[in-house]
Amino acid sequence: MAMGRRKQEDQTKMWVAVSELPRSASxxxxxxxxxxxxxxxxxxxxxxxxxxxxxxxxxxPSLTPGRYFRLFLLGYFEGLDSERGIAWRAADSMGxxxxxxxxxxxxxxxxxxxxxxxxxIDLETHxxxxxxxxxxxxxxxxIKGKTIAIDATTLEANxxxxxxxxxxxxxxxxxxxxxxAQASGIETPTRAELAKLDRKxxxxxxxxxxEHPHDPDARIAKMxxxxxxxxxxxxxxxxxxxxxxxxxxxxxxDQGDTTTIQRTLPEAIEQLIAVAAxxxxxxxxxxxxVTDKGYHSKQVVLDVQALGxxxxxxxxDRGRQQWIEQHAERDAVYGNRRRIRGERGxxxxxxxxxxxxxxxxxxxxxxxxxxxxxxxxxxxxxxxLVHVAACNLGLWMRxxxxxxxxxxxxxxxxxxxxxxxxxxxHLRDRLASPHRPAxxxxxxxxxxxxxxxxxxxA
Numbered sequence: 227m228a229m230g231r232r233k234q235e236d237q238t239k240m241w242v243a244v245s246e247l248p249r250s251a252s253x254x255x256x257x258x259x260x261x262x263x264x265x266x267x268x269x270x271x272x273x274x275x276x277x278x279x280x281x282x283x284x285x286x287p288s289l290t291p292g293r294y295f296r297l298f299l300l301g302y303f304e305g306l307d308s309e310r311g312i313a314w315r316a317a318d319s320m321g322x323x324x325x326x327x328x329x330x331x332x333x334x335x336x337x338x339x340x341x342x343x344x345x346x347i348d349l350e351t352h353x354x355x356x357x358x359x360x361x362x363x364x365x366x367x368x369i370k371g372k373t374i375a376i377d378a379t380t381l382e383a384n385x386x387x388x389x390x391x392x393x394x395x396x397x398x399x400x401x402x403x404x405x406x407a408q409a410s411g412i413e414t415p416t417r418a419e420l421a422k423l424d425r426k427x428x429x430x431x432x433x434x435x436x437e438h439p440h441d442p443d444a445r446i447a448k449m450x451x452x453x454x455x456x457x458x459x460x461x462x463x464x465x466x467x468x469x470x471x472x473x474x475x476x477x478x479x480d481q482g483d484t485t486t487i488q489r490t491l492p493e494a495i496e497q498l499i500a501v502a503a504x505x506x507x508x509x510x511x512x513x514x515x516v517t518d519k520g521y522h523s524k525q526v527v528l529d530v531q532a533l534g535x536x537x538x539x540x541x542x543d544r545g546r547q548q549w550i551e552q553h554a555e556r557d558a559v560y561g562n563r564r565r566i567r568g569e570r571g572x573x574x575x576x577x578x579x580x581x582x583x584x585x586x587x588x589x590x591x592x593x594x595x596x597x598x599x600x601x602x603x604x605x606x607x608x609x610x611l612v613h614v615a616a617c618n619l620g621l622w623m624r625x626x627x628x629x630x631x632x633x634x635x636x637x638x639x640x641x642x643x644x645x646x647x648x649x650x651x652h653l654r655d656r657l658a659s660p661h662r663p664a665x666x667x668x669x670x671x672x673x674x675x676x677x678x679x680x681x682x683x684a
Contacts, residue, residue: 255303255632256325259623266362268292275351289335289343293326295355295612297340300325302616303631307594309344313337321632349604352611356474357500359615363470363622364501364509370467371498371510373574374535376490376517377582378461379590380479381606382597383444385456390436390446399436433480441601447479458598458606461486462585462614463494466516466574469581470621473497474614476607483520488529491515495533514538516574516582524555527562537562538574588617 263269269292276291289297297312300322306312316322317334328334363369391398397405400420407415407423415423424430431446431454438444444456459481463473473494477486495512502509515530519540530537539562549556565571590596595613600606624630 253321253324255623255629256321258627259619260325262619262622262626268295268358271358272355275354276347279346279348279351289339291347293328293335294340294343294347296326297335298609298612299616299619301595301609302589302593302613303620305592305594307597308337308599309340310337310599313340344605344608347608349608352608356611356615357497359618360470360472360497360501361504363468363618364505366622366625367508368468368621368625369465369470369472369498369501369509371465371472371502371512373466373514373516374472374491374494374512375464375466375578375582376461376487376494376515376521377464377586378459378483378486379586380447380449380457381460381590381595382449383438383441383456383458384598384601385438385441385444387431387446387454387456389438389440390456391439393435393437396439443478443601443603445479458603459486460590460610461490463490463497464582464585466577466581468621469584470618471585471614472501474607474610476603476610483517484523484526487517487521487526491530491533514574516578518578522562524552524559527558528555531558531561536565538566538571540566540575585614585617588620589613593617 269290272291272295276294280288297316300306300315301312304312304315304322306315313334313336316326316328323332323334326334360369388399392402403420403424404415407420410423412419433445436446438456441456444458446454447457447459449455449457457479459477459479461475461477462471464470465472473490473496475486475490475493477489498509498511502511512533512535514536516538517540519542522539522541527537527539530539537558541559541563547559566575593613593616595610598606598609600609620630
């Protein structure tokens with residue numbers, strides 16, 4: 227057989243019909259998502275919210291509000307961690323360009339345009355977009371509001387530990403160690419001597435003494451994998467009945483769970499009140515709070531009770547406690563202990579372990595925001611709010627179509643092919659050996675809820 231050779235390329239065509247352009251497999255998901263957003267009036271809402279940030283004639287052409295927020299939604303659905311990555315993906319994929327409403331002749335937005343728009347649009351507008359998505363979920367019956375579960379995780383900051391400086395004098399870590407070495411009698415210390423001196427010091431990474439000069443909000447903290455980094459703390463409130471994220475806050479990484487819950491829990495209740503206002507009070511405004519043992523303290527349990535909520539907070543083994551002049555705290559702690567030992571308490575604890583860690587994996591591992599590329603809590607929270615809103619939109623899409631991300635469409639086709647080959651192999655073995663037990667088709671049964679199938683695009 228003769229070896230194939232590369233053919234001489236024809237001259238580039240001057241005109242190409244749009245229908246002849248290749249379409250990627252992600253089109254069905256984004257087309258369905260765009261249809262949902264348009265039906266709910268997304269573009270009209272964000273244009274109304276952002277009207278005051280735009281001028282009729284000033285500077286270079288800007289991003290429309292709908293396209294700006296869709297770019298941040300894209301960061302979650304495509305697992306992109308930076309604005310540069312979002313801009314590159316928008317220029318690379320025809321499916322993404324269709325989602326953003328870019329014509330064939332339009333250029334993709336540059337990352338500097340995205341970051342400039344983010345700085346100009348304030349944090350309250352991003353929070354309004356998050357609340358709008360919450361209200362859409364409430365109207366779709368995906369927010370119940372009865373049981374609130376709270377959990378936190380750490381995000382690696384866009385700052386290096388070697389760049390930290392003293393809060394009091396502004397000197398770097400290297401300069402500080404050199405002064406310590408000279409004070410101990412070493413006139414010209416080497417790097418090895420400085421490292422040896424540093425190893426002997428205790429509590430050398432105190433956030434009260436050190437800060438990063440370009441990101442003062444970052445704090446020295448231990449990450450989930452045991453490494454020490456400058457980090458931020460993201461805390462979520464989740465509707466434990468549906469899995470929807472009803473609130474997210476960004477706080478200092480050195481603050482404990484008993485401190486950060488004082489801000490996240492009221493934020494979750496405010497969001498539920500906003501959702502209940504547009505759903506004719508079909509959504510409750512919080513009745514139960516479920517957390518892990520890191521949130522347990524006398525004051526926290528008492529504060530939750532003061533808000534009119536039942537607490538289901540895992541209690542650590544602290545031994546026998548003293549309740550001198552703390553009768554209210556004692557009654558609250560004993561009531562919480564009684565509830566978590568009951569049948570409902572045990573069931574909620576199992577659900578917490580199953581559902582509460584899932585948003586962290588979706589948002590930061592698969593979603594690509596475990597490491598932030600922005601600095602300052604306000605900037606990071608702007609991106610995080612839309613990122614979490616995209617996760618909620620994915621939950622809405624999953625209830626309608628069975629697919630919550632563009633990759634889910636690919637996974638579904640792979641699962642169908644796997645089911646086909648499994649049935650084919652079993653039928654072949656069954657014909658070869660009639661005495662083989664019959665296959666249990668219930669193992670391959672589809673979910674009972676009805677799905678609206680997405681159109682297949684070749």
